[in-house]
Amino acid sequence: MPEIDIPEVVAEVRQAFEAYEQALVNNDVAKLDELFRDDPRTVRYGVTEVLYGYEAIKAFRAARSPVGLGRTLSKTSITTYGRDFATASTLYERPSAPGKIGRQMQTWVRFPEGWRVVAAHVSLMDPPKS
Structure with missing residues (x-):
């Protein structure tokens, strides 16, 4: 079983x-091109x-x-599994998408x-109704 959240690996992925x-x-x-894995x-x-x-x-x-790429992140979570695999999740808000929450x-x-993104998902949603 891989060790989860080795501090120095978390720091590398956060960087x-x-x-x-x-x-x-x-x-x-x-x-941006450099940070995505060059692979079909x-x-x-x-x-x-x-x-x-x-x-x-x-x-x-x-x-x-x-145009309109600025954003504010929240609830960023980075989890590493062993020394070579990680996930990064975050919420964001953009002035160019008022009233929406980005994921x-x-x-x-x-x-x-080095570290490369091999899969990514970005989506927008309405804020949850409390």
Whole structure:
């Protein structure tokens, strides 16, 4: 059974996750491309898109508008399983999507070149009714 949440591994994944977030809000397409695994099996489900393979994800990033990418994160959770596998989940709010809650989940794997996203899901929802 893998050891869960080894502190130094959590710190590594958090650093990769934060680099991804900075690249996202600053529309650093080269860094975003770098952080996704260059593999035809990499998957990204977005708010309006279904992307299979690194090339499709890369093409989406290249065509995406850089307007309105700022956001505020909350409830970010990073969990590591052993030294080479992790998940990152977060909620976000964007001024460009008022009244909506964004959800993002990523699966990260350590490869020789570093931590890379191999699967991601992004969605928007109405706030839960309390």
